[in-house]
Amino acid sequence: MRGTRRFALSLLCGALMINCCGCASSKKSRTVKAGYDKDDPQTVTVEDKDYYTRFKGQNKSINVYNWGEYVADGSEEGMLDTNKEFEELTGIKINYTNFATNEELYAKLKGGAASYDVIIPSDYMISRLIKEGLLRKVDMQNIPNSKYIMDSFKGLEYDPEDEYSVAYTWGTVGIIYNKDLVGIEEEDIDWDILWNEDYKDQILMFDNPRDAFAIAELILGYSINTEDPDELRAAAAKLTEQKPLVQGYVMDEIFDKMGGGEALLAPYYAGDALMIMDDNEDLTFAVPKSGTNLFVDAMCIPSSSREPELAEMYINFMCEPDVAYANIDYIKYSTPHSAAYEMLDDEVKNSKISYPDDKFIKEKTTVFTNLTPEAAKQMQDLWTEMKSAEDKNSNRWFVPLFLIICFAIIIVVLIRRHIKAKRDIF
Amino acid sequence: MKTRIMAAPYLVWMSVFIVVPLLMVAYFAVTTDKGTFTVSYLADVGQYTNIFVRSIWLSVIATAICLVLAYPLAFMLSRMKKHHQGTMLMIIMLPMWMNFLLRTYAWMTLLGNNGIINYLLGLVGLGPYKLINTSGAVVLGMVYNYLPFMILPLYSVMEKIDRSVIEAASDLGSDPRSVLLRVIIPLSLPGVYSGITMVFVPCISTFIISRMLGGGSNLLIGDLIEMQFLGNSYNPHLGAAISLVLMAIVLVIMTVMNQFSPDDQVLI
Numbered sequence: 292m293r294g295t296r297r298f299a300l301s302l303l304c305g306a307l308m309i310n311c312c313g314c315a316s317s318k319k320s321r322t323v324k325a326g327y328d329k330d331d332p333q334t335v336t337v338e339d340k341d342y343y344t345r346f347k348g349q350n351k352s353i354n355v356y357n358w359g360e361y362v363a364d365g366s367e368e369g370m371l372d373t374n375k376e377f378e379e380l381t382g383i384k385i386n387y388t389n390f391a392t393n394e395e396l397y398a399k400l401k402g403g404a405a406s407y408d409v410i411i412p413s414d415y416m417i418s419r420l421i422k423e424g425l426l427r428k429v430d431m432q433n434i435p436n437s438k439y440i441m442d443s444f445k446g447l448e449y450d451p452e453d454e455y456s457v458a459y460t461w462g463t464v465g466i467i468y469n470k471d472l473v474g475i476e477e478e479d480i481d482w483d484i485l486w487n488e489d490y491k492d493q494i495l496m497f498d499n500p501r502d503a504f505a506i507a508e509l510i511l512g513y514s515i516n517t518e519d520p521d522e523l524r525a526a527a528a529k530l531t532e533q534k535p536l537v538q539g540y541v542m543d544e545i546f547d548k549m550g551g552g553e554a555l556l557a558p559y560y561a562g563d564a565l566m567i568m569d570d571n572e573d574l575t576f577a578v579p580k581s582g583t584n585l586f587v588d589a590m591c592i593p594s595s596s597r598e599p600e601l602a603e604m605y606i607n608f609m610c611e612p613d614v615a616y617a618n619i620d621y622i623k624y625s626t627p628h629s630a631a632y633e634m635l636d637d638e639v640k641n642s643k644i645s646y647p648d649d650k651f652i653k654e655k656t657t658v659f660t661n662l663t664p665e666a667a668k669q670m671q672d673l674w675t676e677m678k679s680a681e682d683k684n685s686n687r688w689f690v691p692l693f694l695i696i697c698f699a700i701i702i703v704v705l706i707r708r709h710i711k712a713k714r715d716i717f
Numbered sequence: 718m719k720t721r722i723m724a725a726p727y728l729v730w731m732s733v734f735i736v737v738p739l740l741m742v743a744y745f746a747v748t749t750d751k752g753t754f755t756v757s758y759l760a761d762v763g764q765y766t767n768i769f770v771r772s773i774w775l776s777v778i779a780t781a782i783c784l785v786l787a788y789p790l791a792f793m794l795s796r797m798k799k800h801h802q803g804t805m806l807m808i809i810m811l812p813m814w815m816n817f818l819l820r821t822y823a824w825m826t827l828l829g830n831n832g833i834i835n836y837l838l839g840l841v842g843l844g845p846y847k848l849i850n851t852s853g854a855v856v857l858g859m860v861y862n863y864l865p866f867m868i869l870p871l872y873s874v875m876e877k878i879d880r881s882v883i884e885a886a887s888d889l890g891s892d893p894r895s896v897l898l899r900v901i902i903p904l905s906l907p908g909v910y911s912g913i914t915m916v917f918v919p920c921i922s923t924f925i926i927s928r929m930l931g932g933g934s935n936l937l938i939g940d941l942i943e944m945q946f947l948g949n950s951y952n953p954h955l956g957a958a959i960s961l962v963l964m965a966i967v968l969v970i971m972t973v974m975n976q977f978s979p980d981d982q983v984l985i
Contacts, residue, residue, distance in 0.1 A: 394947065394951050397951055492830070492847060534934065537932075538830075538850060538932065539849075539850045539934065540933025540934055541932070544929070547825075548829075551831060553829050553830055667950075668950070671944075676764075678934060678936050679765070679768050679771075
């Protein structure tokens, strides 16, 4: 989903350039820019050193499960290596692994095979995990740095009492598009452009039902958290209507498709859009005026955690202003951390992409909440139905042809057996 | 007795990692979260009939194309001088040394709207054509990725056809056509069957090819199963039920095919 496999993709790009002699020459290799100075390497100052060193020498370790490329990892000179810094400071070893979608994380937790201490799911998944008792309450007393989290990211719908989660990043969904060829100003972009016949085969669409349905629901004027069966059906019909115009349903492939100019329009997450725009200067990003989905990824502790106290320490460390700044500067998402926000460059702070104005956020954005199992199942079924719907013409031929072939084979088999049996008699 | 002891490691491996998981798939397919028996998941599979049909259809096409391409090639290969055979085999195997994902990914760049093929066509004033995100592209991906699995079994069987058998047929008055139909093809049938199995089965359960080259709108069974386990609709029971139905279909198809093969060459 968001910000994942960036590394894998750029690796693939590189390998491709060697393999097919510049067939990927239209793509620039992706580099992640970090705003650090060589002469001024990151240093971390923590407020209360004793808090962090109390477990030193006890040979402890924690399991952290996060999105791919979602912390500063020291991959460039001068950049902070968050996990290494934590290990050095506290003497606690981090086993760091990645997931690609909220659902993958859910499957791992639900399966119960692995034990994690810190996870970073998104809003709707957090409320689902809470409902199913898979998260444990976080003791905010042990996370003094949670004071830095902006008020607007406290008490959100997925965790109204702030008992289970500490916000890590947020962002909006918008449309990334080629401004020269589409010729519409950012302020005028709205979701219905993705249904515009003029851009047939130039539109990419989310390859996951939740985000795709949200767009259809926004156009139809429904809530993006609707559980009404009729509204869901109407949204699915809207998506089916769009299908002939869509070039492909993609997630991470969007980096290459939009970066390489394969398509003109695609809805995506703001943080990743910034990455794509680094690659292809023709692109811009706009948050549709009629409103959008606001997503929040937050740090939580699973109920199966063996070291909740250490997990709280890790979360607190991630909320240290220096660390939060280093992370956000690298991953380019928006931060809910007030001190880290203040440290950002003015250019970023005033960026409409990363930090839309408060009024817009309050009035026009909605956070996903968990759907009831019935609504989620209906959405999934409608989505599969929409995706597997063929163009009418070819669909009519599939089944009969297949049946005829099957019958033909069976008849041939029977005849052969018959002949053989006769032959054996003589 | 001795051979039995030597086979023991594999027998243990087979029972622990093949038979037990199979039983677990079957168990998951007919139980609910709470462990009670149900057939509702199997019934739910019915609504995906068109996905099943499409998967089988595309896999049949891909397998047929593989067979048509591989058969003459394998025959030619088996009649070559020994040291040339080695070189040719290496060339055929070469793409398989590269990661599967990467090979499919390369096709994405080739077939794209701004890809190399459309670019070259554009130079002579044609196109651009919509090549990627079609079912044709999915079949192409299958053929490209699984062709070696068709060539190798065919080759290994044909290599064993004694040249003198063919010469004898010609000496006894067969024209080239009947040599092919009555000598070479019957003798190579075991290779054809194992080739078909080795191509058809991975084709029908693939998911990454259809996602990368089909643009997410040519859903195959593999995609459907993946969605149940790692995707947005987390439902291992339905996933297991779909897998079970898929296994049954493959089994039926293979049984039908076995009817053609000589009695001592039964595959299943």
